[in-house]
Amino acid sequence: MARIVQKYGGTSVGDVERIRKVAARVARWREEGHEVVVVVSARGGVTNELLARAKALNPQPNEREMDLLLAVGEQETIALVAMALHALGVPAVSRTGAQAGILTDPDHTRARILRISGGDIGDALSRGEVVIVAGFQGANLDGQTTTLGRGGSDLSAIALAAALEADVCQIYTDVDGVYTADPRIVPDAKKIDAIGYEEMLELASSGSRVMQTRAVRFAQKYGVPFEVRSSFNDEPGTMVQEEVVSMEDVAVSGVALDRNQVKIVVSDIPDRPGTAARLFEALAADGVLVDMIVQNLGREGRANLTFTVPQEDAYRAEKAVRPLQDDFPDMRVDTYDRIAKLSVVGVGMRSHSGVAGRFFGALAAERINVQMISTSEIKISVVVAAEEADEAVRTVHRAFGLGGEPGAGAGTASEAAAGEPEPPQA
Ligand code: ASP
Ligand code: MG
Numbered sequence: 001m002a003r004i005v006q007k008y009g010g011t012s013v014g015d016v017e018r019i020r021k022v023a024a025r026v027a028r029w030r031e032e033g034h035e036v037v038v039v040v041s042a043r044g045g046v047t048n049e050l051l052a053r054a055k056a057l058n059p060q061p062n063e064r065e066m067d068l069l070l071a072v073g074e075q076e077t078i079a080l081v082a083m084a085l086h087a088l089g090v091p092a093v094s095r096t097g098a099q100a101g102i103l104t105d106p107d108h109t110r111a112r113i114l115r116i117s118g119g120d121i122g123d124a125l126s127r128g129e130v131v132i133v134a135g136f137q138g139a140n141l142d143g144q145t146t147t148l149g150r151g152g153s154d155l156s157a158i159a160l161a162a163a164l165e166a167d168v169c170q171i172y173t174d175v176d177g178v179y180t181a182d183p184r185i186v187p188d189a190k191k192i193d194a195i196g197y198e199e200m201l202e203l204a205s206s207g208s209r210v211m212q213t214r215a216v217r218f219a220q221k222y223g224v225p226f227e228v229r230s231s232f233n234d235e236p237g238t239m240v241q242e243e244v245v246s247m248e249d250v251a252v253s254g255v256a257l258d259r260n261q262v263k264i265v266v267s268d269i270p271d272r273p274g275t276a277a278r279l280f281e282a283l284a285a286d287g288v289l290v291d292m293i294v295q296n297l298g299r300e301g302r303a304n305l306t307f308t309v310p311q312e313d314a315y316r317a318e319k320a321v322r323p324l325q326d327d328f329p330d331m332r333v334d335t336y337d338r339i340a341k342l343s344v345v346g347v348g349m350r351s352h353s354g355v356a357g358r359f360f361g362a363l364a365a366e367r368i369n370v371q372m373i374s375t376s377e378i379k380i381s382v383v384v385a386a387e388e389a390d391e392a393v394r395t396v397h398r399a400f401g402l403g404g405e406p407g408a409g410a411g412t413a414s415e416a417a418a419g420e421p422e423p424p425q426a
Contacts, residue, residue: 002167003035003125007135007157010044011174012231013077022172022231023084026130030090035125037164038132039157040081042073047136047150063108067137067147070109071097074134074153081132092130095119097146098139100131102156104146111138111146113155116163133160154215162222169224171211172231177238178203178210180402181255185390189397190404192253193236196243199253199345202379206256206343216240243347251352252400257393258341261291261308263371263383264317268330269305271298278324279305286320288313292341292374292381302330306372308341308383339371340389343381344396350377362399368392 006026013019022038030036041047050069054061061069078094085092101117121131135153138146148155154171161169178200181189195203197220204213210228219226219240229237269275276295283290288309296304309317314335325331349355359380363370368391372383384392397403 001033001035003037003164004029005037005039005157005161005164005166005169006172007039007153007169008041008081008172008231009153009174010041010046012172013040013042013081014044016080018231019077019080019084022081023088023090025172025231026081026085026092027088027090030130036130037121037125037160037166038081038130039135039153039160040074040077040132041135041153042077046073046076064144067108067145070147071134071137071145074136078132078134085130085132090130091128092132093124094132094134095121096134097137097156098143100133100160102138102159104138104140104148106140106142106144106146108144108146110149111140113138113148113159116159118160118163121164149214151212151215154212155218158215158219158222158224158226161226162218162224166224169219169226170237171226171228173210173228174230174232175210175228176230176233176235177228178240178254180253180404181393181397182257185257185393186255186397186403188403190402192238194239194241194244195253196347197240198243198378199347200240202343202345202376203254203256206258206341206345206379206381249348250346251348251355252344252346252402253348254345255393255397255400255402256343256345257389258343259386259389260311261339261341261383262311262314263306263308263336263339264314264321265304265306265332265334265336266321267304267332267334268302269324269328271301271303275303275328276305278327279321282320282324283309283317286316288317288320290317292372292383294372294374308339308372311337338386339383340386340392341381341383342389342392342396343379344400345379347378349379356380358399359396362395363392366391366395368395 008022026036026038082092082094099119101119103115104111104113124131135156136147140146157169177191179189179191183189201216204216225241227237227239291308293307321333368384368388370382374381
């Protein structure tokens with residue numbers, strides 16, 4: 001017997017029929033003798049709809065009211081899942097985030113979890129009941145409803161699994177697991193059976209939208225093993241856990257693509273101490289998330305700095321940089337949005353040499369130009385032209401022998417269609 005936390009995303013509870021299927025799946029696990037806690041998202045698209053309504057009435061809605069509103073989506077699904085279980089004769093109770101004892105800081109719409117008491121979940125489980133908990137929400141010390149930021153149900157599930165000392169957390173989604181590359185781009189991409197937290201984090205932050213990065217980080221910190229698997233079949237998915245030695249047998253585990261970045265080139269700024277600090281402090285002050293950074297060799301006392309930011313930060317980034325013109329009169333700022341960031345990720349890079357050579361060799365063979373490079377211990381990222389990105393992914397995937405059976409890729413159903421985080425691209 002195991003204690004299992006199962007999380008179902010927006011697509012998996014998208015309509016009445018799917019909720020019935022979720023209930024049937026939960027019932028099966030319980031019949032096998034397991035204790036089951038279920039965490040659910042709002043139906044796909046509901047959170048976006050609620051947001052849109054709020055914005056239509058007030059461009060700057062009060063954040064406390066916003067949280068009360070956004071928490072509605074998950075409350076609908078917990079109650080419906082409980083009813084569906086009752087219809088199958090399974091004892092089940094639903095709990096809001098507050099009732100589950102998910103205590104957060106007071107930072108409305110992006111609260112952080114402080115502590116989870118679990119409320120009466122333990123008692124309910126020992127009575128043989130299934131407990132269904134609303135994802136994405138909690139309450140602060142004053143009992144006010146808070147939400148954890150978009151995609152926060154993943155975090156709710158992982159954090160509950162940690163607090164309840166669950167044996168595993170199963171993240172049910174609309175894809176079969178984490179793949180060696182996005183199967184929509186690389187038809188022979190393979191599902192990865194097991195992967196370490198660190199690789200999963202790098203893949204998640206490099207364009208794979210299987211799971212919220214924050215949730216992965218939390219799982220790593222508390223050592224919560226979790227499995228990403230499909231809610232549409234019974235195949236095992238991808239286990240994410242503490243790194244195991246055999247994982248180092250392969251140099252590269254996956255290729256990720258992030259099309260959601262723009263490249264900003266700041267040229268003709270003074271090549272002297274403090275310039276970069278001025279620039280990046282200005283960006284940080286405006287909350288711009290800078291990813292890759294390259295400084296070109298200074299010539300005649302001038303330097304160029306190139307960096308990438310998420311698309312949605314591009315305008316803010318330019319605005320943050322503009323005032324520097326007063327001190328750097330020759331400065332020019334150019335933004336390029338037809339780019340993509342491609343990353344190869346693998347813990348094996350620590351012990352394998354020649355990864356960079358093979359990577360750049362593969363790109364060169366296809367005459368794909370590399371615009372920027374950055375590396376970490378287990379990742380190499382490059383910026384390439386957007387129109388060459390798919391070919392680049394296929395080439396690199398092939399060069400590292402990551403392919404499996406042709407056409408064995410994942411389903412292409414997309415949470416993105418419902419306005420949710422996108423499917424796999426690991
Ligand atoms: N419903 C919330 C959102 O759409 C939380 C989640 O789905 O994880 O962001
Ligand atoms: Mg989701």
